[in-house]
Amino acid sequence: MKRRRRDRLGDILSYAFMALMFVFFSWPLIWLLSMALRTRKEVFLGVARLIPKSPTLDNFVAVLTSSQFLVYLVNALKLSCLSAVGCLIVAAPAAYAFSRFDFKGKGLWMLGILAFQMISPLVIMVPLYRYMSRLGLIDGHFGTTMVYIALGVPVVTWLLKGYMDGIPRSLDEAALIDGCSRLSVFVRIILPLSTPGVASAFIITVIAGWSQFLVPFLLITKDSLVPIGVGIFQYAGTQNASTIQILAAACLISVVPAIVAFLALQRLILSAMTAGAVKG
Amino acid sequence: MSASAARRKPSILGASGRQNRLPSPYPWLMPVILVMGLFYLYPVIDVFRYAFTDLTLLGGEGHYTLSTFGNVLRRPELAQILWVTFVFTAGSVIGQQVIGLAIALVVVRAEKRRLFGTTILRTTALVAWVVPGIAGGIIWKMLFNEAPFGGLNSLLRLMGMAPVQWLSDPDIAMWSVVLSNIWRGTAFSMVVMYAALKAIDPTLYEAAEMDGATARQKLAFVTLPQLRPAILVNMILITIQTLNTFDAIIALSGGGPGRATEVLSLYTFNVVFRNYDLAAGSVLSILMLAISLGLALVYAAFLPKEDRS
Numbered sequence: 001m002k003r004r005r006r007d008r009l010g011d012i013l014s015y016a017f018m019a020l021m022f023v024f025f026s027w028p029l030i031w032l033l034s035m036a037l038r039t040r041k042e043v044f045l046g047v048a049r050l051i052p053k054s055p056t057l058d059n060f061v062a063v064l065t066s067s068q069f070l071v072y073l074v075n076a077l078k079l080s081c082l083s084a085v086g087c088l089i090v091a092a093p094a095a096y097a098f099s100r101f102d103f104k105g106k107g108l109w110m111l112g113i114l115a116f117q118m119i120s121p122l123v124i125m126v127p128l129y130r131y132m133s134r135l136g137l138i139d140g141h142f143g144t145t146m147v148y149i150a151l152g153v154p155v156v157t158w159l160l161k162g163y164m165d166g167i168p169r170s171l172d173e174a175a176l177i178d179g180c181s182r183l184s185v186f187v188r189i190i191l192p193l194s195t196p197g198v199a200s201a202f203i204i205t206v207i208a209g210w211s212q213f214l215v216p217f218l219l220i221t222k223d224s225l226v227p228i229g230v231g232i233f234q235y236a237g238t239q240n241a242s243t244i245q246i247l248a249a250a251c252l253i254s255v256v257p258a259i260v261a262f263l264a265l266q267r268l269i270l271s272a273m274t275a276g277a278v279k280g
Numbered sequence: 281m282s283a284s285a286a287r288r289k290p291s292i293l294g295a296s297g298r299q300n301r302l303p304s305p306y307p308w309l310m311p312v313i314l315v316m317g318l319f320y321l322y323p324v325i326d327v328f329r330y331a332f333t334d335l336t337l338l339g340g341e342g343h344y345t346l347s348t349f350g351n352v353l354r355r356p357e358l359a360q361i362l363w364v365t366f367v368f369t370a371g372s373v374i375g376q377q378v379i380g381l382a383i384a385l386v387v388v389r390a391e392k393r394r395l396f397g398t399t400i401l402r403t404t405a406l407v408a409w410v411v412p413g414i415a416g417g418i419i420w421k422m423l424f425n426e427a428p429f430g431g432l433n434s435l436l437r438l439m440g441m442a443p444v445q446w447l448s449d450p451d452i453a454m455w456s457v458v459l460s461n462i463w464r465g466t467a468f469s470m471v472v473m474y475a476a477l478k479a480i481d482p483t484l485y486e487a488a489e490m491d492g493a494t495a496r497q498k499l500a501f502v503t504l505p506q507l508r509p510a511i512l513v514n515m516i517l518i519t520i521q522t523l524n525t526f527d528a529i530i531a532l533s534g535g536g537p538g539r540a541t542e543v544l545s546l547y548t549f550n551v552v553f554r555n556y557d558l559a560a561g562s563v564l565s566i567l568m569l570a571i572s573l574g575l576a577l578v579y580a581a582f583l584p585k586e587d588r589s
Contacts, residue, residue, distance in 0.1 A: 007393070014390050018401050021383055025404040028419045028463065029411075031431040035422060046434025090311040097308035106305075113312065116320050118572050120524035122545050123565040124323040126552050127330065130337065131323075150319030153312055182303055211412035213527040218553065233414050233531055236421075244422060255415045262410040263403070270406075270471055 032255075035248035036060070043245050059249035069250065071224055072231030077257075079141060079216070079227050080209025083148030084202045087156045090149060092198070095160035096186050100172060110161075113154050121151060121214055129218050139222045147215045152205045159204070163197025164190060200268035203261055210258050228254045324569075330562035337556035352563040357539065357547075364454065365523070365544040371458035372465060372522045377515060379462065380469025381507075385499075387470075388477050402470070409467035417531025420460035421447070424532075447533055450540035457533055457541045461525065468521075469514055476510035477503070509583055516579045520572050544568055 030050070035043065037055040063069050097103075098110055128147060137143030167190060175185045191198070213229040220226050226234075232254050239247045262269065306313075331349060335342035352358070383405065387398045411419070423431035424446035433443040446456045480503065488498050526545045529535065535542035535550070542550075548568065552561030 010389070011393060011395060014386050014393070014395055015397070017382070017386050018390065018395075018397055021379075022397070022401050022404055025401075025408050025463065025466075028423055028431070029407065031423055032419050035431075044429045046429035047431070047438055048434070090315050093308040093310075094312040097305040101303065101305045101308075103305045109309070113316065116316060118520050118569075118576065119320065119324060120526075120545060120565075120568055120572075122524070122526060122548060123327060123568060124320055126548075126558065126561050126565055127323040127326040128319065129553075130558065146315075147319055150315050153315055157312060207410060211414075213412070213414045214549075229412055229414050229527070232418065233527075236418050236531065244425075247418065248422065251415050251418050255411050258410050258412060259407050262406070266403070266406070 032248050032252055035245050036252045038245045040242065040245060059246050060253065062246050063250045063253060068223060068226075068231065069235075069253075072226055072228045073253070073257075075141075075225060075231075076210055076227035076229065079145060079148065079212075080206045082141070083145045083152060083209050084205035086145060086149040087152040087205045088160075088198060088202060091153050091156040091201075092160055092191065092194075093186065095157050095164055096190055098157070098161045099164035100169065110158070113157055117154050121147075124150075125214060125218055132219055138219055139225060141220075141225060144216050144219045147219070148205075148209050148212060151212075151215075152208060156201045156205060159201045160194065160197055163194050167193050196268060200265055203265045204269055207258050207261055210261075327562045327565050330559055331566055333559050335558040335562075337552065337558050342559070348559045349563055352560045360539055361542060361544055361547045364540065364542060367454055368458060368461070368525075368541070368543050369519060369522045371455070372461040372525075373515060373519050375458065375462040376466045376469045376518055377511065379466050380514075381473045381511070383466070383470045384473035384477055385503075387474060402467075402474075405467040405470055408463055409465065411464060413464070413525070413527035414531045416460065416464045417528045420456075420463070420532050424456055448537055450537050453533055453537060453540045457529060460532055461522065461528060464528065465518060465521065469518060472510060472514045472517075473507070476507050480506045512579050512583050516576050519575050519579070523568065523572055523575075544571075 034050050034052065036059055037057075038049065038052045039054060039056050039058070042049045042052050042054075094113075098106065125147075132138050132143045135143075171189055171193075172185050175189055176182075180188070210227075211229060212227070213233065216227050217230045217233070220230065232250055235250055236247055332344055332346060333342040334345050334348060383401065387402065390398050408416075425431060426433060426443065426445055426448060428434060428437065428443065430443075430446075432446065436443060445452060447453050484502050484506065485498060488502050493501070523543075524545055525543070526549065529541060529543060529546055530549075533541045535546050544564065545568065548561055548564040551557050551564060
């Protein structure tokens with residue numbers, strides 16, 4: 001009896017805590033949506049008009065028809081997809097080697113690759129900016145894509161290695177006995193079997209690329225080449241209190257693709273994310 | 281079996297007569313070595329070289345000098361920058377770790393009791409985590425808007441409380457920035473803590489129950505000790521992430537008011553790309569590297585021995 005009452009009390013406290021946390025995490029996004037749907041007049045009514053009386057899509061129309069916004073979105077999509085493909089091409093062979101070969105210093109190599117994660121992109125951008133401007137790679141997508149790839153490689157290598165570890169080695173061995181070379185084992189057997197791992201690595205890299213700010217902010221100055229992260233930052237700088245609803249719409253448009261991509265593959269991404277941290 | 285295969289097809293399985301089981305890994309690692317060497321290792325080495333020069337971004341080759349190091353480390357504003365960085369990092373890391381653990385504990389309990397809403401809570405937190413840093417900064421800037429119709433101040437007014445100067449009061453601005461960072465970062469800790477909680481051997485709890493342990497005792501003597509490695513690894517990861525945070529702050533407060541929220545990464549950025557002082561920026565970059573490495577080593581020292589390898 002006493003126990004049941006304590007459980008009931010625990011349930012109430014759990015619900016209260018979960019509700020509080022839900023409000024904390026959702027409020028900023030609800031507010032963003034509310035602002036984006038308001039007319040200019042309703043912006044000044046604050047929380048009293050959380051649900052706008054006359055919701056409007058004009059703000060979205062204004063953003064999408066404004067000269068550069070679609071260009072920013074396309075640039076961001078291009079940069080993040082190209083760099084995700086590049087990342088996979090660079091990391092997959094290494095992941096295979098780490099998963100299948102036993103060689104001296106393997107653990108050290110893997111830790112070394114992970115250690116790059118500790119280095120802030122800002123640190124490498126200091127000299128990279130100088131090289132790139134000398135090589136004339138400023139204001140092109142090539143240099144930026146290459147830096148995105150370097151930023152993504154450590155995580156993707158670890159992720160794919162972890163996935164390939166789950167594919168039985170006997171498959172490799174059978175194929176080798178049948179006369180396959182290592183390369184064709186990798187291309188014809190391991191890669192196709194790694195499709196879920198490759199897909200989640202791809203999505204994670206695309207989301208990371210979509211969120212990039214610092215690298216393109218420094219390496220791309222031409223407005224027609226800028227991706228959304230930089231575009232929206234510059235856009236925010238030109239806005240004031242009377243256009244806050246348009247900025248909200250712009251912000252929402254820039255956020256939604258990342259959220260949708262994440263939600264679509266949530267399960268895969270989460271297991272990939274925790275594998276590294278929990279294994280230590 | 282593979283030996284007989286090797287006899288049949290020696291040309292494919294290594295001309296040097298080595299067994300096919302031990303091919304060289306280096307051709308496979310070459311792309312990674314090239315990319316990381318060119319875009320990470322070489323720049324980092326160059327940062328150390330630049331730190332001993334007087335290079336600027338305005339051009340010229342610069343000269344080697346030892347004075348940049350001393351000049352930068354003696355700058356009067358550096359102490360303030362480091363303090364701000366410390367408060368921002370400590371506040372964010374502790375907040376994310378504590379809230380992440382609390383949510384994970386409650387979610388695990390709620391799932392056991394079949395309560396409603398755990399998936400919604402987890403997903404909402406994760407959505408915040410996916411929001412790009414710049415967008416997060418812009419969103420929170422709208423919330424912190426100090427006009428009567430701001431996202432938080434109008435809420436406060438509704439509850440009959442006085443408005444807060446979220447971003448213009450130097451004493452409050454730092455906590456506003458920390459709050460926004462906790463909002464964006466907590467989901468990671470939550471997911472890691474949740475997975476670690478699920479990995480605890482349930483027989484430990486059964487044994488504790490047999491011994492008549494209360495819920496609080498189970499938390500203190502079973503759950504927390506079992507979580508220790510996961511907590512430490514998580515703290516390393518989020519500390520480094522927080523130290524490198526840059527975009528969320530530049531979009532939210534820009535480092536202001538004054539220098540109240542100018543963390544080391546933002547300061548380094550300003551030194552290099554606003555004042556064009558490449559050499560000084562390199563010294564600050566080395567400082568950033570040293571701080572992350574030092575903290576990682578400190579945390580690692582607390583890891584249980586069998587997990588250290």
